[in-house]
Amino acid sequence: MRRKDIDGSESVPSFYGKELRWKREQAGLTLQQLAEGSFYGLSHLSEIERGQRRMPQDLAEHVDRVLKTDGFFARRCEDVRKARTKGHADYYVEVLELEERAQDIEEWMPDVIPGPLQLEPYIRAVVHAAHPSEPEEQTAEKISARQERAWLYEDSQGPETWLVMSELVLLRPILGAEEMAEQLAHVVDVARHRRFVPQILPWNVGTHPFTMGTTRLMTFTDAPPVMYTEGMYSGQVIDEPGTVRQYTKAYDRLRAAALPPDVSLKMIERAAEDYRSGKLPCGLEHHSLTEEQPHQR
Template sequence: MARRKDIDGSMSVPTFYGKELRWKREAAGMSLEAFLEGSFYGKTYLSDIERGERRMPIDLARHADRVLNTDGFFERHCEDVRKARRAGHAAYFERVLEAEKHATAIEEWCPMLFPGLLQTPAYARAVVLAGLPLSANAEVEQKVSARMARADLFEADHRTPEYWVILHESLILDPLLAARDMAEQLDRVVELVERRRIVSQVLPRKCVAHPFMTGSAMIMTFPDAPPLFYTEALHSGDTIDDIALVQEYRRSYDRLRAVALSPEASLAMIKTSAEDYRNGKQPGRLE
């Protein structure tokens, strides 16, 4: 029988917390399956928490305290784990960073910016400087590097989630960067589509009234946990895990997808626009 790998609780707050959870569970004589009875989560999810690779959601922390009789220990300390931030990202984004690595599907609607998972370094740098113009160069580069690292999700040695993005036409036609850099940003989207890593659609400007007129959207689904919805403002983000509410957002996203261009027409438009920028031309609007 293979020897189980131990957990080094000194590595980080999450690994310390996960090791304590495993110790308490095994001391109670409970298997992963027995521990999870009455919860919405799968044993892979719990195993990831015990290894420090996922954060404990508050409802599962309360479940742990109840079945292990730990007097509120896991609920009290799960916030400490969530605060264990990764360099280069805001605290409110931590849950998304973790969740997207385990998602089977990610769907995004981006009315204002190309999403972080698709940004080139030049685009990410421009976004960071626009929001934090007084940042030191080292801080800017740390944020850019952190954003680029997220894109490892699309590489061959990772289990790639099904990623579907809807982009507003204005992102393509109103350049945030110089023409050559805009061509590079659009080429990045084309490359991921043609490698069958993502599906992209464009919402035309002429579609004035549509679902999600009031903000961005990111919906993540998982094989072993309830779905999550994330939306972001200038200096804050909100992650929603209420199943009924996520379903409402899911319906709105599906309606938005229905009024966007087809993936094939969208790819053709993005390709043409990239070529226009390369040739020093302003891409034309959709009729």
């Protein structure tokens, strides 16, 4: 089978990865041999060569020593970091680093579908709502940056993800009917084919945890858990153990208040069908979904 070549013109990470492969093969080394003596495995290096992962500074210094490249890769780390964060807010840069290493992600979305699940029309609508006057070039950068994060939900090797969304996300038509139908159908399709568990919190559930903005909890195999909370124009990563534990327990209560995953998936699917037929979704109380399976608390 012919190995797929890397197009180094696609992006800075792709250029960087292609150069790494060329230097490694020129030295007559396998990925395993290059990884020896570092804290990283061959799959990590392979993803860097394909332009899919940023090279950490310590690994770049290791590669420079092994390949005798006189600090070339260490000096380029900052270029790659800037390329991968282009189109993202400054406060989100640390989250991009963390989500690449996350083993599990638990997320609460009260207003919109998560970015990695958004299709282009939905991304554009959300971006324009927050930045109505920005140039098209900047909007295009944000759309591209968000699309590149689709792997979080679609890649079978990505983190296991548990998502709780407010029912209002389904009821609020931020796009035309056909585009909303396509967007929600995409969420259903990804949920059926990946390690992505959806739950819907009914709009009329009453008081519940996380009545503020977006919240994400991330756990790792080699580091303590962290949480991230975001508003319209700001975000904060919190790693203080006591606070993270409080948020984790609150998220458990949120999941208990939400509908079961199979019922939630049917709700998303039904909303997509409603939009496709030209109707606005009419909410939980008008559907028979809860009669098919009682709301379990």
